[in-house]
Amino acid sequence: MEKLKDFAQVVTEAQRGELVFPTSVNAALSLQLTLADPDCRDADVISKLLAEPVLAARAVALANSAVFRSNGAALATSVRAAVMRLGYRNLYTLAAAMVVRQFGARIRDPQLRMQAEQLWKYTAHVAALAYVIGQRITRTEPDTALFAGIVHEVGGFYLLGRADAIPGLLDDPEEWMGAAQEIIAREIMKKLQVPEPVALAVVSLRGAAVGIPPEGLRDTLLVARHLCPVPSPLPQEQDLMLGRTAALAGYLEQHPHVASLLDAAAEQAKSMSAALIV
Known part of the structure; x- marks a missing residue:
């Protein structure tokens, strides 16, 4: 009950614009x-x-x-x-x-800090993949795709930072995954003046299935997340992930030239993500 109360307080603070920034x-x-x-x-x-x-x-x-x-x-x-x-x-x-x-740089708890480090590696790889996928596959403006990849887990970073000050805040994913997490992410993006088309693509990721063929900013992010070689430390919606994997695999089987392009995108992304990791 106390954890639910703490999380409700974090959400309320976000809605009021009372965000805690380092x-x-x-x-x-x-x-x-x-x-x-x-x-x-x-x-x-x-x-x-x-x-x-x-x-x-x-x-x-x-x-x-x-x-x-x-x-x-x-x-x-x-x-x-x-x-x-x-x-x-x-x-x-x-x-x-x-x-x-x-957001995760000042975390003192070793486990939370490890999660923040892993989340950043994941984010950097997704952003780099989004750039080359937007450029070569979905025909989405690559600079926008790169930016969207960087900010798409900003809510997760913020919550990890708050969990350092409120022990146990994220112990039960069912309490914070979903609408409350989206509220926090949207308010942070508003504070950072993230353009509305990017913010909409990010908050619409939860529960979304990749389009076949993939197109647009949301699909670019979904494909990048699917291809990312670095696992996210945060809980994922497994059923939806399996659905995206099956749909994308079927698409690639019918279009082998697209599969080769995605392989090339992954290789290019390695260099780019290494430069993004701070």
């Missing part, structure tokens, strides 16, 4: 605000990145990943080169990745 996200949020400014200049972005060493290092690493360093492009060896190659939209996604990642 102070370490300030640099990333500041970069996001700069990038969202229509009068933003390259010099402003470079200055913000140089002020945050982790963000600067991740920007250069992402610029040198296989997806962005194509056709024999030279190695990016500076923040300026990374900004030129990635563009503002992908830098915005990188800042969002930093924000999401920091």
Whole structure:
């Protein structure tokens, strides 16, 4: 009963906009605000990145990943080169990745911290796969798919962080999986100013079956989650997962060229996800 009361309190806080954010996200949020400014200049972005060493290092690493360093492009060896190659939209996604990642960075409980680390590895791989799947399979705008992949488990990260302060909060998945988790995820995405089409795709994942053929942002995320080689530490809806697996397997059997494209996407995603892991 006390756990239910605690979880209800967390949901109520989220609905009121009383979200508990780590102070370490300030640099990333500041970069996001700069990038969202229509009068933003390259010099402003470079200055913000140089002020945050982790963000600067991740920007250069992402610029040198296989997806962005194509056709024999030279190695990016500076923040300026990374900004030129990635563009503002992908830098915005990188800042969002930093924000999401920091929700679990201050967790003290060893088990919860391990779950947060695993959830981040899973998220980075899903995001990287979503980028190449959107580009090569579903014809969804790849930058948007990458961003959606980064934020699609933001509710899970937030709850893991709150569970560190409220022991036992997530002991019973039936208490927090479902509508309450969606409420929290939507309120966090609203706070982070996630565009509504992305937020809608994310909250519609629960209970969704992948379309055949897969198309659109939601299907891009579903296929990426299905292909992800890194397991999520959070409970999954097994029946729906089996249904998606069977439907997708049948589609691939009829379209072997799509299967080869997905294999290639998974290989490209390895390099990209490594750059995203902070």
